[in-house]
Amino acid sequence: MLRIPHVGSLDRRSFLVAGGAGFCGVNLARGVETASSNGTTRRGKLPAKSCIMIWLSGGVSHLDTTDMKPDAPLEYRGEFNPVATSAPGLELCEHLPFTAKQAHHLAVVRSLGDFGRGTGDHHHGYYYNLTGHAGDPTFRQLLNARTPYPTDWPSMASTIAYKRPPHPFLPSVISLPQKEGAPEYTRPGQFGARLGLEFDPVFVDGSREAPLKFTAPALQLHGDIGLGRLQSRRDLLSSLDGTTRLVDHSLAAGGYSKQQEKAFSLLTAPQTKAAFDLSAEPESIRNQYGDTITATSFLMARRLVEAGVPFVTVFWKGSDLLSKLCKSGGGWDTHGNNFGCLRDHLLPEFDRPFAALLADLSERGLLDTTLVLVSSEMGRKPKIGDPRSGGVSGAGRDHWTACQSILLAGGGIQGGQAYGTTDKVAEYPADNPVGAEDIAHTVYRAMGIDDLNAIDALGRPFRLMEEGRPIAALF
Template sequence: MTHSGTQLGRRTLLKAGSLFLGGIGLADLYRLRAAASKPENDTAVILLWLEGGPSHMETYDMKPDAPVEYRGDFTSISTTVTGMDICEHLPLQSKLADKFTLIRSVSHKITDHPGGAARFLSGYVPKNISKLTSDYPTFDTIVGKLRGDTAGSSVPRFISNKTALKGGGPAYLGPTAQPFVFDSAPHLPDYNVRDVRVSDDIRPRITDRRYLLSQFDRIRRDIDANGSLHAMDEFQTRAVDLLSSSSTANAFDLSQESQATRDRYGDHRMGQSALLARRLVEAGCSMVSLDFGRATKAVPTWDDHGDAQHIFKSMTARLPMYDQAISALITDIFDRGLDKRVLVIATGEFGRTPKVNMGRAAQPIAPGRDHWADAMSILVSGGGMPMGQVIGATNSRGEHPADRPLDPNDFLATVYKFLGIDPAENLHDQRGRPIPILPHGDPISELL
């Protein structure tokens, strides 16, 4: 190859490598990863994403003294924490209230599903509230990027049951910030995670592939002494590590759990997904993002409009499964000594209208609640944070924060602090423009 040909190839590869990195420079990526991967920050997040927007009035912010058209059909029950009452259909959580904290005063202004999710998960107001993917990277993808898989890591650092949550995604961070995706039905008898096992007859070829990659590394270093092409074969390296290690396959293997444990989580999608999340963070995953929106085929997402489904019937069917799953997960996080390094989050993109919708003239199916971003509730557990609290409050009808109003960015700043990620740091878009991880937001002091 001539000198000019080598230079052309080098420039082409450098450009491809830059695109592969999704607009973040190698030096910045390594620096941010180093900060996010310090030994003292060996932390993980499990996000239970309640897609559709769960009603705060039927879960964690009951209003038993409000008029009937606001309070709905359910009653509240007391918990092990004085003053923290929750829905009657969450009895298991009521016994664990000292192991979680409720935030009742977060609000924003976007009531469209994708836009609300993008606003909550990225910290940025979306340019198009109906766009199914975010214009800015959501926090789970940022964790995936900054805690990204390294050579020799046997378990993916970012795992999800969806390529991207509705309204989420890596945006300009590119494909390396996407999760390893598994099938979202671990409760089924024939459940099998593809791409984590390799047959014995293929394994020698995997070993050869590793050798070939190592040889390519040597040649590449000869071409580019600065290592600017490091990202070129990141996907291949991750695939080889995944296939040649048993750690990931074992982490996904729920048959290694006792039947009693599996029964405790529940023989349903939510329960077995939560159990799987616990196994994944124990195995070394930093970010598990679960779409917790669909309990069963008969019980769709938490989007309980009066013209779509009967909210009280749907909640009566959905909440016991949710209660069983999250209660088992919280119990295990504490019993297994994970409560300092693992943070469990349960939330959706917004709350629902405080006043019950009794149906529309065209579709008089009722009752239901519509989208409402002026009030929502968030559950957090673990993370070494103070538990057994209720942070903030809404007014007597659950319409808006009346005490300790908080922005989603305050919550995200808290999560980033737990993870050892500085939200003031800049990422770069495809044009090289610096964009802060968060445009604003202060960690919630009650959780520090």
């Protein structure tokens, strides 16, 4: 916790204007010192430089998208049909036509389960799949009321930021177009947690109403704070005797000084603002992605990894329309009208820009150095009918944490394959079952991170992962 005593005209708000950016995704020395070797992946390729994680908030119906069961009984299989793709033998939903043309880049992991660790709610699904660690007993006790704790395990994004050298003018971990969860229900698992606040992501805000406009409050000067006043405050801070008086024991003085310098750099570098300027993209490229907030977020992610940001997360932004149509929070949580919401809204909004992202990365020579991961907090219940939407007549699918699918591409992943299988109705993993801890290890392997030792915010050593293994067959 930052403690700011009264120092003349330097109030707490002004201090944080100068230092706030430094507490969001800025890598300090200990992360660099523990950075892993620049080894190679299983097939001898160099590690990925960046990762884009696309999070389909709410829980995607695996049975209706990437693990279809056309021979299952009607009450399970649903309304959609599988179609062939650019990868021989790999089928996807008929409502993913653009993605089907890019399937030769994709590895579909169909056998991801929680093996009884889940609680059936969103909070634990976020935490488990974002960190690779099952939640502690408080998740089962508090469910969606469980807030993020400073002792939580760090997200994969924050871990990679910790293990990579700092970016010269951008944060090392960025999330857009929102922080996940309403303020009173902030989703655990998306933060630096025990690694420290400096490995939290910078949150970049976007809206459905103005999809070309993104703002990063932590990287902006506010109100009457211009560059001149910022420099004056920088000089004042530099002259303060005993800076450590402003910081409690959880931040070392040396690290704090580095963080302040990084904060000023982020706030003043012209490249910082330029990286978030989508108007610099040719109209032809913007048109390939589309004009929704999802499309512009995917394009922004490509710009950021092209600029060298190690980890960018795109969290799906819901809408009031879908909240009403799907009896949900507005995203992929299709408690009601599952098939209409997927067919008419969710799948089209995802399909075109996702395919454009893969094609764009490939054409720019960035796909080999960029790992793309599409994930979610859970799958959907294979048997159709959710009591919250009227049962079978509501045509919804309830939560299902026992089984889900994810997509991987680039970053040394061998595309055009499906890994693992599920039973005949996609309720449980069958062949090659894996957990979120295995996915985390796979991400770290792709990013060249073999050293999983770390030091927490209080200076204590710990292991980032004790369970799981990389999925070697994907490389």
